[in-house]
Amino acid sequence: MADNKKQKLVTGLTSHPKYIPAWYNYDDVGSKLQHESGEINRDYYLTRSQISFLELNVQDIIPRDSNELTLVDLGSGNCSKTRYVIDELMKRQKMVQFYPVDISGDFLMKASAVLSEVYDNSLVIRPIAADYEQGIIQLKHASGVKFILWFASMMNMSYDDQVNTLRMISSIMTDKCRLVISVDITQDKEAILKAYNDDAGVKRRFYQYGIERLNKEEGSVIDLARFTYGIDFVSDLSPGYMSYVRAYMQAKEDMQCPIPGLEIDLDIKKGERIYFHEGEGLSCKYTLEQIQNIVHKAGLCLTGTWMDEGKHVAFCQCAVVQNGFYWCCASHIVGGDIHSDVLQTLIEAEGLTRKRSIGVKLDNASLPDFPKLSEPELSDLTMGVYQLKQAKSYTKVHLAEDGQYELMLCREKPDLIKVQIRSRYVASKM
Structure with a gap:
């Protein structure tokens, strides 16, 4: 030995x-x-x-x-x-x-x-x-x-x-x-x-x-x-x-x-x-x-x-x-089906991660019926309490002047939204 x-x-x-x-x-x-x-x-x-x-x-x-x-x-x-x-x-x-x-x-x-x-x-x-x-x-x-x-x-x-x-x-x-x-x-x-x-x-x-x-x-x-x-x-x-x-x-x-x-x-x-x-x-x-x-x-x-x-x-x-935009589907979140890879398959098949111009900026007025998520649902979406606590430091560089996250609506598939975040473990630039 x-x-x-x-x-x-x-x-x-x-x-x-x-x-x-x-x-x-x-x-x-x-x-x-x-x-x-x-x-x-x-x-x-x-x-x-x-x-x-x-x-x-x-x-x-x-x-x-x-x-x-x-x-x-x-x-x-x-x-x-x-x-x-x-x-x-x-x-x-x-x-x-x-x-x-x-x-x-x-x-x-x-x-x-x-x-x-x-x-x-x-x-x-x-x-x-x-x-x-x-x-x-x-x-x-x-x-x-x-x-x-x-x-x-x-x-x-x-x-x-x-x-x-x-x-x-x-x-x-x-x-x-x-x-x-x-x-x-x-x-x-x-x-x-x-x-x-x-x-x-x-x-x-x-x-x-x-x-x-x-x-x-x-x-x-x-x-x-x-x-x-x-x-x-x-x-x-x-x-x-x-x-x-x-x-x-x-x-x-x-x-x-x-x-x-x-x-x-x-x-x-x-x-x-x-x-x-x-x-x-x-x-x-x-x-x-x-x-x-x-x-x-x-x-x-x-x-x-x-x-x-x-x-x-x-x-x-x-x-x-990966650095870049992360897509999520409101219907999947509310339904609790966070463990399926159907959404990922759709995004990769459509090449949405590579299309930078298809997002339309959203505000509160443009999405009056967007679901309100409970803390347990947010914890599931963000992969746990630890991630919730770290979320702001992850994305601080991407906040708008009013301190809010910038959400984008997919023009081609209007049931998809995206937000830009940076992983703390990846050092490359956006």
Whole structure:
């Protein structure tokens, strides 16, 4: 293992509280255990919910206005869910370039070999064995319009790391690229605790594998029988954060565990916990408002959101925020259908983002029947409370002399209005 990764292990095991980074579980053996923990564990709803959605609705999450897409899968695993997307893309284009990215090189190469046998030359596979940061750097050289998948992986990061990684992803996207993330939107505490502490112990074996790997690779002799396995669920529905699971093992007695490969002695007191993740928790759970806020803080915007029938998982399609005019449709706002990409498809098909002369300036008198929006509706439209608070600073440079925003009515389609705003994350001039 590289020295910087060893140092991250040392940092975690000497911190207060102690922890093993979640990524440490993902070698070849750990990746298989993770797959089994989702497939075999009957109480784990997330994998089944994702698959049930993709089986029936995969075509909805794929952009319809691009004929040749380059597929990217971050945290690809065995690509079982990705194959639904590949199959749909094969109906639209003769050949697909595919960049699977995974931290476990051995597992990645085995999964790539299986895909090569299934799809032959119609799928050009360019595997990248790396963590997210290094993988994204390598993806900057990938050609074509990128369609990026990040299924059920963001939720195992800290809040700041989620935002920062999304921001890194946005740096390799053009206005035509799309990112789709899948997230857990379950808030049922009983169902969540059962999923992560199942009777068969499938999830427990996966989380505790980090200790087994530590014993094998770094020479420690940490006896799992001297610990109890535990799960907590922390609910936080505030717009600017998320709920999460805490997985840990708790010492039954005082002990000292030398770890020769890391050159440290692990001193553990009775009742002390070692967490199987960095940060406050893992397997985060979200409301749609929380997802909107995270995405927007990263300089992205939601262009579509879909849920499975059981409302366990949400698939969220994202695009980069570009400087220029942003269109919205009053009928869509009032109807609450803010998660559809019908409006975006119309705007792109008509080329409205490139037509600067079709707007007619509006004032209060010219739109007497314009709908009045409640604060929750405004929060949805602007992607959350955070964005509402920031809106004036975003657009101050575009206010008229009377301090009001300048609204324009579309001449060609009079049910559309537009307002000019500047993203705080884009430095180029208007």
